[in-house]
Amino acid sequence: MDIDTWWGLVGRAREAAGDRADDRDPPDDPLPGALTEVLAALEPERIVDFAVTAYEVTGSAYRWPLWNAAYLIEGGCGDDGFMDFRDGLVLLGREVFTRAVADPDSLAGLPVVVRMSREESGWIGYESLTGPVKTAYERAGGAADGFYEAVKAAGRGRMGPREPDGENWDAEDADLSRRHLPRLAALFLG
Template sequence: MSVDEFWNLVAKARESAADPSDAEDVAERTLRLLTALPANRIADLAQPLWDLRTQSYGWGLWQAAYLINGGCSDDGFEYFRGWLLTQGRETFERAVADPDTLADLPVVQRVAVDGGFDLECESMYGVVWDAWTVVTGSVELPNAVTGRYPDLGRGWDFEDEDEARRRLPRLAVLFMDE
């Protein structure tokens, strides 16, 4: 299976959700769609999902998560990227290319105004492995997932407000300016 096929499943899950911005519901619906597939097709999606996780691993997106969620640990960044997967291909690709575009999303704007919840979805991050376990009873996939997160190089201080405003001006307005 390919990245395209993974995104098609996410699109179907989002279409069937009462509220497509509800990450947990989209993740649950994606899991149900995956568990309806034969085990070998589920296993074939592990690499595309890993590739998407790798593609979204970068300082700019991490700082966006930091601003939106009021802080962001290593695990928090993993779960934020799980949430981002539930938002669909277009949003994901746009955010990976330019994390500041997350300021356009109504759910991000709602967090900026109301606060009180983080944009995270741990269950989506491992949805392929969870589906594999449900269908086969095994936690071991038949094929190893290959690849590593890229070396991010030197980062910057996420607490530096001037740097945040320079790198993510629209998100900074939402989350830093009063």
């Protein structure tokens, strides 16, 4: 699946979620259900293509600077948390995602991040894009127990990097975080 088509499907789900697409809080987050609806209208093979491309897109965000930004925003961020963060970042749309991968400090301009810095409601992460995608696959007629094998076969080694890219620093070192992520540090470190 080409990247424009892929982001177009995410965009359609965001449109369906309406004004709550950027203001998500579990358990009433409308965006995963909207994504399921958009994808369920596709053939199962296209949904598998979407899943493979999702791994590639989130793999492009597997970068130390973004991980350290997630660490600041979430008050800590391990492996699973960073997977959730990247999946949720995808749901914020192409423009936000692309800007955040290039400049993680840009996340400081998102209203949800500002609210999180005030310890108000909000969360960027999403537990797993696989859930809504697999549900769509099954609803479109794909075999319930065949989703993961289909994705694995279609991906054939295209699933993303093993190690994060970019410069790393100790995310718990406030001075280094202020130097690398000044806007986020101003929000979360005072």
